[in-house]
Amino acid sequence: MSQLLFILxxxxxxxxxxxxxxxxxxxxxxxALLFTLFGVxxxxxxxxxxxxxxxQIIVYVGGILVLIIFGVMLTNKIADNxxxxxxxxxxxxxxxxxxxxxxxxxxxxxxxWHTGEVQSSQGTVALIGEMILTDxxxxxxxxxxxxxxxxxxxxxxxxxxxx
Amino acid sequence: MDNLTSYLVxxxxxxxxxxxxxxxxRNGVAVLMGIELILNAAGLNFIAFNRFGGMHRxxxxxxxxxxxxxxxxxxxxxxxxxINLFKNLETVDIDQADRMKG
Numbered sequence: 644m645s646q647l648l649f650i651l652x653x654x655x656x657x658x659x660x661x662x663x664x665x666x667x668x669x670x671x672x673x674x675a676l677l678f679t680l681f682g683v684x685x686x687x688x689x690x691x692x693x694x695x696x697x698x699q700i701i702v703y704v705g706g707i708l709v710l711i712i713f714g715v716m717l718t719n720k721i722a723d724n725x726x727x728x729x730x731x732x733x734x735x736x737x738x739x740x741x742x743x744x745x746x747x748x749x750x751x752x753x754x755x756w757h758t759g760e761v762q763s764s765q766g767t768v769a770l771i772g773e774m775i776l777t778d779x780x781x782x783x784x785x786x787x788x789x790x791x792x793x794x795x796x797x798x799x800x801x802x803x804x805x806x
Numbered sequence: 807m808d809n810l811t812s813y814l815v816x817x818x819x820x821x822x823x824x825x826x827x828x829x830x831x832r833n834g835v836a837v838l839m840g841i842e843l844i845l846n847a848a849g850l851n852f853i854a855f856n857r858f859g860g861m862h863r864x865x866x867x868x869x870x871x872x873x874x875x876x877x878x879x880x881x882x883x884x885x886x887x888x889i890n891l892f893k894n895l896e897t898v899d900i901d902q903a904d905r906m907k908g
Contacts, residue, residue, distance in 0.1 A: 649808055657819050663839055664827040676839050679820075683846045686816065689808065690853045695870050699849075702874050707842065707881045714835045714885045718892040736829035744822035751814045758810065759860015770864050771871070779868050786875045793879035797886035 649689055656682030669715045673708065680704050694768045813854035820847035834888040834898045841884075842877065849873045 655678060662675035680703045687696035775783050820843050827840030849870040856866025892898050895905075 645808070649812075653812070653816050656816065660820055660823045660843055663843065664823045664830075669833060669836060672836060672839055676842065679843065680846070683820075683850060686813065686850060687853055690813070690857045692853045692857075692867055692870070695849075695853060695867055695874075698871060698874055702878055703842075703846075706878055710881050710885050711835060711838060711842075714838070714888055717889055718835065718898045733830050736826055739829065740822040740826040743825065744818055747818045747821070748815065751811060751818065756810055756858070757860065758858050761858055767864055767867060771867050774864060774868050775871075782872060786872055789879050790875065793883050797882045800883070800886035801889055 652682050652685040652689070656686065669719060670712075673712050673715055676711070677704060677708055680708065691765070692767060694771055810854055810858040813850060813858075817847040817850040817854070820844075820850070832899050832901055834884070834891065834900050837900065838881065838884050838888075842881070845873055845877045 659675040659678035659682065663672050663679060666672045666675060680699065684696045684699040684703075687693075687699060824840045824843030824847065827843065828837050831837050831840060852866040852870045852873070855861075856864060888898055891900075891903055895902060
């Protein structure tokens with residue numbers, strides 16, 4: 644049962660990722676991205692990363708995807724949201740990404756990964772909170788500064804210029 | 807199926823698709839979607855290695871949170887830039903944003 648569910652979620656993720664990249668219509672791409680993000684959140688659940696799965700859904704689906712759809716709506720007329728031909732020839736781009744994929748799969752299947760005991764299911768939230776406020780305190784504060792800078796920068800960039 | 811290799815294969819596929827999207831799309835928003843796919847692949851790798859790599863702590867989870875934070879900041883700034891591009895050039899085709907070219 645669990646195996647079947649894993650295969651279903653993996654297939655959903657990959658199929659909708661294909662749809663994101665190959666769809667001619669940007670709105671369809673955005674909707675397919677929704678399913679990809681949900682699929683990745685499901686994979687996080689399979690990896691016992693409950694907090695990351697919730698964060699993924701809240702931030703990506705609730706935030707970034709809405710931003711992207713706003714971007715599509717604001718920059719396209721409804722009639723002509725078709726995507727024109729690519730700058731790089733599709734065939735060449737496909738060959739490059741396929742080559743990189745083969746390279747990565749060679750590494751994945753020929754390396755003997757160090758696998759210790761598999762982590763059991765435990766609550767992750769308390770441990771993550773503790774780590775963020777002890778070992779990763781500096782990156783945490785830097786991340787908050789980055790968010791502040793991005794907020795101010797994007798507000799400044801997208802306001803109306805008057806005078 | 808629930809082992810390290812299958813997760814690595816899934817994230818490899820996601821990464822390659824994102825790379826293909828970034829290389830072939832001309833619309834700025836579509837390029838952004840490809841970047842989101844790549845970032846998701848990276849986050850999935852971190853979590854998979856954290857679970858199967860014999861770690862007792864959750865460093866991978868913390869890294870994944872930082873990836874999500876950076877993705878949010880990046881999406882906000884990128885969309886502001888794209889909307890500005892549209893206001894100024896009436897297009898979001900990133901191949902036509904070459905005004906600074908000599």
